[in-house]
Amino acid sequence: MGQPDELLWDSEPRTLIKHHIYRRYLDCWMGKVCQSFEYATIVDAFAGPGVYKDGLDGSPVVVAKGYLEHSHLERFKNLTVLCAEKREDRRDHLDGLLNGISRPAKLRLQVLEAGEALARHKELDAIAHQHGPSIPTLWILDPFDWAGVPFDLVKACLQRPRDEVLVTWFADELYRFCEHAPKQAAIDRHFGGSAWRAALEVRGEGPRKEALLKAYREGIERLSGSTFTESFSVASKNAHARYSLVFATHDMRGMTCFNQAKWRMDPHRGMSANEWKYGQPTLFDPEPDLSGLRGKLESLAGQARTFEYLVNQAQRLGFTEPQVRTTLTRMDEDGLAIRQSPVKSTTPWPAGSLIRFYAAAADNGLSLTKLSPSTFERVRPGH
Ligand SMILES: C[S@@+](CC[C@H](N)C(=O)[O-])C[C@H]1O[C@@H](n2cnc3c(N)ncnc32)[C@H](O)[C@@H]1O
Structure with a gap:
C-alpha cells in the first residue's frame, strides 16, 4: 500500500499486530513506570488521525486505553501522552477523538499543532521533560516509510537517560532500494552513516534484510555504551520480514518488558509474526526455542x-x-x-x-x- 491521501484509511493485519506489540509492551512499561515515577511521558510523534476507516483504534487511543484499562490504574501516577501529526486534518480529527475520552486528571492527552516530528523535536522534548530531564519518556516513531525517520531523529529521542524509542523499520522498502544509487545518500541519513552498505555483499532476500536490520541496530547501539536494542519482525506471504519494530533503551527494565512482549507474540522464537497466519489457532502450543x-x-x-x-x-x-x-x-x-x-x-x-x-x-x-x-x-x- 502506498501512502493514503484520505484523512482515514483502512487498517491491515500488520497494523493490528503492531498495536498488539505496543499494547503488550505498554502493559509492562506502565506497570513499572507509572507506579514508580510521579511523571512519565509517551510521545506519539507520527500519531495519525486516531482511528482507521474500518473502526480500528489508532495508536494514541491504544496508548490511552493501555493506561485506562490497566489492572494497576488505581496506583498509577501522572502520564502525559503527547501527540504530533504533520497533517492538519488528521491532527484535528485526533484532537476531537481524544477530547471525547473520559479520563482522570492524571492522564493528560495532548495534541500539538500540526507539524513535522523532526522539526519540532525540541518542543516535544521540552514538554516531555517539563518535570525534569530524567522523566521516563517513550518515543513512538511510526511513519509511513523509512525516509520519514532520519537517524538524527532517533538520536535526538535517545539523548536523555530515561528515553526509549519504538521505531517502525521498513525492511521491504530498504531491501528494494538499497542497490539503487540515487537513493543511497538518503539511506545513509536513515542509518546515520554508510556502514549499512556492507549488507550489499550479502546475497538472498532474508539474509540481506537481516544484515540491514543488524546494521541499523548497531548504529543505534553505537550512540552510547549504554544503549541496547531489540527488534520484532512482521513477515508477509514469503515469510521474510516486511517490517520490524526496533526498540532502543538505556535500561534493562525496558528490555525486560520488550522481551516479554516479543515472546508473547511469538511463543516459539520470540522474533516475528506472520501477518497471514496471525491469530490462527495452532494445534499444539509451540515450545520456546531456547x-x-x-x-x-x-x-x-x-x-x-x-x-x-x-x-x-x-x-x-x-x-x-x-x-x-x-x-x-x-x-x-x-x-x-x-x-x-x-x-x-x-x-x-x-x-x-x-x-x-x-x-x-x-x-x-x-x-x-x-x-x-x-x-x-x-x-x-x-x-
Ligand atoms: C503510519 S501513520 C501513523 C499511524 C499511527 N501511529 C497508528 O498506529 O495508528 C503515519 C502518520 O504520520 C503522519 N506523518 C507523516 N510524516 C510525518 C512527520 N514528518 N511528522 C509527523 N507526522 C508525520 C502521517 O500524516 C500519518 O498520519
Missing part, C-alpha cells in the same frame, strides 16, 4: 557467574528471566550448571546465587564448543 540461550550459557563452561549477571546478559540477547531459570534447570539435570552458593535454598536459582558451569564429558554424546565469555556478550540470536 537453544540460543543454552548455547551461550554452555560457552561459560569452566566459569562461575551470578544469577543476576546471567539474566542481564540473557536479556541483551532477547531472552527473559524465566527462560534463564528454565535453561539452568535443564543444564543442571545434564550436570552442566550447578549452584555453587548458597548451598541451601528453597528455590533452585535464588537472587544472588552463584552458578558454576561445566563442559560436557567427552563420552556423553554432547559436543560443546568452548567459547570465551566475551563471545557470550557479543552474540545475539539470529545474528
Whole structure:
C-alpha cells in the first residue's frame, strides 16, 4: 500500500499486530513506570488521525486505553501522552477523538499543532521533560516509510537517560532500494552513516534484510555504551520480514518488558509474526526455542557467574528471566550448571546465587564448543 491521501484509511493485519506489540509492551512499561515515577511521558510523534476507516483504534487511543484499562490504574501516577501529526486534518480529527475520552486528571492527552516530528523535536522534548530531564519518556516513531525517520531523529529521542524509542523499520522498502544509487545518500541519513552498505555483499532476500536490520541496530547501539536494542519482525506471504519494530533503551527494565512482549507474540522464537497466519489457532502450543540461550550459557563452561549477571546478559540477547531459570534447570539435570552458593535454598536459582558451569564429558554424546565469555556478550540470536 502506498501512502493514503484520505484523512482515514483502512487498517491491515500488520497494523493490528503492531498495536498488539505496543499494547503488550505498554502493559509492562506502565506497570513499572507509572507506579514508580510521579511523571512519565509517551510521545506519539507520527500519531495519525486516531482511528482507521474500518473502526480500528489508532495508536494514541491504544496508548490511552493501555493506561485506562490497566489492572494497576488505581496506583498509577501522572502520564502525559503527547501527540504530533504533520497533517492538519488528521491532527484535528485526533484532537476531537481524544477530547471525547473520559479520563482522570492524571492522564493528560495532548495534541500539538500540526507539524513535522523532526522539526519540532525540541518542543516535544521540552514538554516531555517539563518535570525534569530524567522523566521516563517513550518515543513512538511510526511513519509511513523509512525516509520519514532520519537517524538524527532517533538520536535526538535517545539523548536523555530515561528515553526509549519504538521505531517502525521498513525492511521491504530498504531491501528494494538499497542497490539503487540515487537513493543511497538518503539511506545513509536513515542509518546515520554508510556502514549499512556492507549488507550489499550479502546475497538472498532474508539474509540481506537481516544484515540491514543488524546494521541499523548497531548504529543505534553505537550512540552510547549504554544503549541496547531489540527488534520484532512482521513477515508477509514469503515469510521474510516486511517490517520490524526496533526498540532502543538505556535500561534493562525496558528490555525486560520488550522481551516479554516479543515472546508473547511469538511463543516459539520470540522474533516475528506472520501477518497471514496471525491469530490462527495452532494445534499444539509451540515450545520456546531456547537453544540460543543454552548455547551461550554452555560457552561459560569452566566459569562461575551470578544469577543476576546471567539474566542481564540473557536479556541483551532477547531472552527473559524465566527462560534463564528454565535453561539452568535443564543444564543442571545434564550436570552442566550447578549452584555453587548458597548451598541451601528453597528455590533452585535464588537472587544472588552463584552458578558454576561445566563442559560436557567427552563420552556423553554432547559436543560443546568452548567459547570465551566475551563471545557470550557479543552474540545475539539470529545474528
Ligand atoms: C503510519 S501513520 C501513523 C499511524 C499511527 N501511529 C497508528 O498506529 O495508528 C503515519 C502518520 O504520520 C503522519 N506523518 C507523516 N510524516 C510525518 C512527520 N514528518 N511528522 C509527523 N507526522 C508525520 C502521517 O500524516 C500519518 O498520519
